[in-house]
Amino acid sequence: MRDALDNPFSPGSDTIPDVWAGRTEQLSDWRDVVRPRRLAGLPERGRTVLGEPGLGKSALVRRIAQQASRAGDWVTPQLRIPAGADPLKLVAEAVLALAADAGLSTSREKRIGDAIARVQAVALSGVSLTLRGADGREPYAALTELLVEVGVAAIAEGDVVAVIHIDEVQNITDEKALSQLLIALGDALTHEVEVTVPGDARVARSLPIAVYLTGLPDFEDMAGARKGATFARRFKTTTLSAIDDDDLAEALQEFVLEGWEVPDGAGGTARVRMDRDAAALIVDLCRGEPFLFQLAGEQAWYAGGTPTITAAQVRQGWRGAQREATAHVERILERLPARERQLLQVMAELPAAERTATRIAEAMGFAKVTEVGPTAQRLDTVRGIIDRGKPYTFRHRAVEAYLSSDWPRV
Ligand SMILES: Nc1ncnc2c1ncn2[C@@H]1O[C@H](COP(=O)(O)OP(=O)(O)OP(=O)(O)O)[C@@H](O)[C@H]1O
Ligand SMILES: [Mg+2]
Incomplete structure (x- = not known):
C-alpha cells in the first residue's frame, strides 16, 4: 500500500489525473454548449484554452476528448505541435485519421477520394509551395474540404461530433502556416450544408465539428493581433487561472470520507485515507496550481506507509518537493x-x-x-x-x- 504502483497522483504533464479538481465551467461548456449546439447544426465557435505553464490546459482538453470519445464521438489524439514544426502536416494526418473513423477512406465516391488524396499531399509537404503549384490550390482548402466531408459523414452517422485538439499552439511561429491552419479550421467550423428536414424542407446547418486549441498565452498575440477579427470571431478564448481551493478540497474529499481504493496486494482492495487537516494542508501548499497539487499529493503518498495520510506526512513530502515547486514558479516568471x-x-x-x-x-x-x-x-x-x-x-x-x-x- 502507498507505493509507486498505487499512487493516484500524477504530477507529470499530459496525463488525465485520477484525482481531478474543478474546471467544471469548461467541462460543462463542452457538455452543455459546444457538443449539443454543434450536434444540432447550430453555429458555435471553436475554443482556445490558454494559460501559464502547468495550469492544466492539456489535461482539461484531454479530459473533454476522453468524455467525447466515450460518448462515441470521433476524436483526434492530442496533436502537440513541436517548436518550428509544420502544423499543417500534423493536422492533415489527424484529419485523415478522422476520415478513416468516418469510414471515408473506403468510399468509392470520386469527390471523397480526391479530397483524401489532396490531404495526403498536404500531410507530405505541409505548407510548402510545391503543392500549390500542382493544382493551384492552397493547402488549407484541401483540409477544409476533407473536414467538411468528415462533418457530413458525422451527420449521417447521427449523434457524433468530430473533435480536433491541437496543443502547444504557441509553437506555430510560421505566420503563413498559422494563417492556413486557422483558416482551414475556421472555414470548416462556419461551413454550412443543406439538409432535408421533415416536411421535405431544405435548411442550412453547421457541421458537427468541434475544435480545441490549447497553449501558452503568447498564442493570443500571434493569432489575436495579426490574424485579427476573423480569428476572434471564430474562436472563443478562455484563459485558465488557478483552481479554487474549494474545488481542490472537494477533490480530496474522497480520501477523507471513504478513502481511496487501492489493490491490497492479495487480490483484494484496501483504502488509503487522509486526515482532514492533511487534505487542508495540501490545498494550502499548492496555491491553486494543479501541477503543485499533484506534486504535493504524490509526495505525501510516498511519505509513509500507514493507511491514513497525515498532515505531518504532507509536510514531510512537501519538503522534498520544495525545489520543484520553486522551479515551477521561476519558470513562469522567467518567461x-x-x-x-x-x-x-x-x-x-x-x-x-x-x-x-x-x-x-x-x-x-x-x-x-x-x-x-x-x-x-x-x-x-x-x-x-x-x-x-x-x-x-x-x-x-x-x-x-x-x-x-x-x-x-x-
Ligand atoms: N483539473 C485538474 N485537477 C487536478 N490536477 C490537474 C488538473 N488539471 C491538470 N492537472 C495536473 O496538473 C499538471 C499540469 O497539467 P497540464 O500538463 O495539463 O498543464 P498545461 O497547462 O498543459 O501545462 P504546459 O503549459 O506545461 O503544457 C499535471 O500533472 C496534471 O495532472
Ligand atoms: Mg500542456
Missing part, C-alpha cells in the same frame, strides 16, 4: 518580459491594500500612472496572472506566494 516581471515584483512587495495602479506606477519609477496600463493589462487579460480591480490582486496565487513570502518553505 515574462522584464517589465511584466518587474510589475509583479513591485506589486508583491506592497501591502495587499496598497496595490493600486498609482502606487505601482510610483514604485516602478513611472512619471504617469497610465504608463503601467499596457503591462498591467497584459498580465491581466492575456496571462491571467493578476486582476486589475481596486486594488490589484493576484490570480496566480503561487506567483504571489513566491514573491511575497517564504513559500514554498514550510
Whole structure:
C-alpha cells in the first residue's frame, strides 16, 4: 500500500489525473454548449484554452476528448505541435485519421477520394509551395474540404461530433502556416450544408465539428493581433487561472470520507485515507496550481506507509518537493518580459491594500500612472496572472506566494 504502483497522483504533464479538481465551467461548456449546439447544426465557435505553464490546459482538453470519445464521438489524439514544426502536416494526418473513423477512406465516391488524396499531399509537404503549384490550390482548402466531408459523414452517422485538439499552439511561429491552419479550421467550423428536414424542407446547418486549441498565452498575440477579427470571431478564448481551493478540497474529499481504493496486494482492495487537516494542508501548499497539487499529493503518498495520510506526512513530502515547486514558479516568471516581471515584483512587495495602479506606477519609477496600463493589462487579460480591480490582486496565487513570502518553505 502507498507505493509507486498505487499512487493516484500524477504530477507529470499530459496525463488525465485520477484525482481531478474543478474546471467544471469548461467541462460543462463542452457538455452543455459546444457538443449539443454543434450536434444540432447550430453555429458555435471553436475554443482556445490558454494559460501559464502547468495550469492544466492539456489535461482539461484531454479530459473533454476522453468524455467525447466515450460518448462515441470521433476524436483526434492530442496533436502537440513541436517548436518550428509544420502544423499543417500534423493536422492533415489527424484529419485523415478522422476520415478513416468516418469510414471515408473506403468510399468509392470520386469527390471523397480526391479530397483524401489532396490531404495526403498536404500531410507530405505541409505548407510548402510545391503543392500549390500542382493544382493551384492552397493547402488549407484541401483540409477544409476533407473536414467538411468528415462533418457530413458525422451527420449521417447521427449523434457524433468530430473533435480536433491541437496543443502547444504557441509553437506555430510560421505566420503563413498559422494563417492556413486557422483558416482551414475556421472555414470548416462556419461551413454550412443543406439538409432535408421533415416536411421535405431544405435548411442550412453547421457541421458537427468541434475544435480545441490549447497553449501558452503568447498564442493570443500571434493569432489575436495579426490574424485579427476573423480569428476572434471564430474562436472563443478562455484563459485558465488557478483552481479554487474549494474545488481542490472537494477533490480530496474522497480520501477523507471513504478513502481511496487501492489493490491490497492479495487480490483484494484496501483504502488509503487522509486526515482532514492533511487534505487542508495540501490545498494550502499548492496555491491553486494543479501541477503543485499533484506534486504535493504524490509526495505525501510516498511519505509513509500507514493507511491514513497525515498532515505531518504532507509536510514531510512537501519538503522534498520544495525545489520543484520553486522551479515551477521561476519558470513562469522567467518567461515574462522584464517589465511584466518587474510589475509583479513591485506589486508583491506592497501591502495587499496598497496595490493600486498609482502606487505601482510610483514604485516602478513611472512619471504617469497610465504608463503601467499596457503591462498591467497584459498580465491581466492575456496571462491571467493578476486582476486589475481596486486594488490589484493576484490570480496566480503561487506567483504571489513566491514573491511575497517564504513559500514554498514550510
Ligand atoms: N483539473 C485538474 N485537477 C487536478 N490536477 C490537474 C488538473 N488539471 C491538470 N492537472 C495536473 O496538473 C499538471 C499540469 O497539467 P497540464 O500538463 O495539463 O498543464 P498545461 O497547462 O498543459 O501545462 P504546459 O503549459 O506545461 O503544457 C499535471 O500533472 C496534471 O495532472
Ligand atoms: Mg500542456
